[in-house]
Amino acid sequence: MLQQTPVVRVIPRLAEWLERWPTPASLAASPASDAVRAWDRLGYPRRALNLHACAVAITERHGGVVPSDVSELLALPGIGDYTARAIAAFAYGRRVPVVDTNVRRVLARAVEGLAEPWAPNAKRDLPLMEGQLPPDLDDARDTNAGAMELGALVCVARTPRCDVCPLADRCAWLLAGRPEHAGPKARTQKKYEGSDRQVRGLILRELRASDVPLTAAEVESVWGEPAQRDRALASLLRDGLVTGSADEGYSLPE
DNA sequence: TACCCGTGGTC
DNA sequence: TGACCAAGGGT
Numbered sequence: 001m002l003q004q005t006p007v008v009r010v011i012p013r014l015a016e017w018l019e020r021w022p023t024p025a026s027l028a029a030s031p032a033s034d035a036v037r038a039w040d041r042l043g044y045p046r047r048a049l050n051l052h053a054c055a056v057a058i059t060e061r062h063g064g065v066v067p068s069d070v071s072e073l074l075a076l077p078g079i080g081d082y083t084a085r086a087i088a089a090f091a092y093g094r095r096v097p098v099v100d101t102n103v104r105r106v107l108a109r110a111v112e113g114l115a116e117p118w119a120p121n122a123k124r125d126l127p128l129m130e131g132q133l134p135p136d137l138d139d140a141r142d143t144n145a146g147a148m149e150l151g152a153l154v155c156v157a158r159t160p161r162c163d164v165c166p167l168a169d170r171c172a173w174l175l176a177g178r179p180e181h182a183g184p185k186a187r188t189q190k191k192y193e194g195s196d197r198q199v200r201g202l203i204l205r206e207l208r209a210s211d212v213p214l215t216a217a218e219v220e221s222v223w224g225e226p227a228q229r230d231r232a233l234a235s236l237l238r239d240g241l242v243t244g245s246a247d248e249g250y251s252l253p254e
Numbered sequence: 255t256a257c258c259c260g261t262g263g264t265c
Numbered sequence: 266t267g268a269c270c271a272a273g274g275g276t
Contacts, residue, residue, distance in 0.1 A: 001272090002271095002272040002273090003271095003272070003273040003274070004259090004260090004270095004271060004272085004273050004274090005260090005261085005262095005271065005272080005273095006262085006263080006270085006271050006272090007271090007272065008263095009261085009262075009263085009271085010272085041260075041261060041262085042260080042261075043259090043260035043261040043262080043271095044259060044260055044261085044273085044274090045259090045260075046259070046274085046275085047259095047273090047274085050274080050275095077274095077275095078273095078274070078275090079274085080273060080274045080275080081273085081274090082272070082273060082274085083272085083273075083274085086272070098272090100272045100273080101270090101271075101272075101273080102271095102272070103272090119255095120273080148272065151272095152271095152272075157269085157270065157271090158264090158265080158269080158270080159265095187256095188268070188269075189268080189269070189270075190257095190258090191267095191268090192260075192261075195260095196258085196259090197258085197259060197260055197261090198260085198261095200259080200260080201260055201261075204260095235258090235259090239259090
């Protein structure tokens with residue numbers, strides 16, 4: 001849920017989710033459509049499908065227990081470098097570097113003296129954070145958590161609060177006088193209004209709200225432009241978020 | 255590698 | 266008010 005989604009938006013949904021599905025096995029026993037419906041409008045609904053598939057894999061391959069090895073975690077659907085390491089470090093106390101967008105920004109400023117972080121790059125990110133971790137297991141976990149928290153609350157993207165930063169006396173960027181970003185600007189996010197993403201979201205919203213399959217005409221009614229609507233529907237079918245056909249109707253995956 | 259994938263809040 | 270940004274992953 002936390003992948004590319006602000007923490008404050010996740011917390012209430014996570015609480016509901018864990019009350020309904022307290023274990024991987026309980027989620028695995030429900031149809032994927034229930035997961036997509038419960039996901040509601042958290043965004044990136046493929047994550048709901050991935051989380052359900054992950055629960056199935058954990059139940060089948062790991063006896064219902066979330067694995068603690070980074071390599072085993074990485075093999076699960078929807079779990080990449082960040083999530084695997086976050087689970088290993090925070091749930092199991094492993095001494096592994098955890099690097100998300102917040103940590104990358106803190107490392108860029110405090111260690112490298114750069115105003116903005118580089119694009120995610122495991123070969124650069126992980127050894128750099130590894131070098132910051134103290135030997136003690138508990139201290140290493142706190143360092144991982146502290147770097148993320150610092151980036152989320154103090155060393156923020158737009159207006160960093162250097163006046164209250166605990167690293168102010170040793171931050172390479174601050175000590176250099178907070179130089180401007182040198183390199184090319186990261187490409188700006190594409191507009192959502194009128195995008196394929198929006199059309200996918202609209203189709204999925206209708207499907208979540210319906211207990212019976214939607215007719216092709218009902219799907220067509222959500223967006224006026226046929227080519228874009230067809231493209232969005234085709235991509236949802238490809239992703240497994242929608243099943244069915246024009247003849248039998250469209251529904252969420254069982 | 256670069257691009258695609260939601261949604262809502264902030265300044 | 267529209268661009269920016271958010272505990273990334275898959276291809």
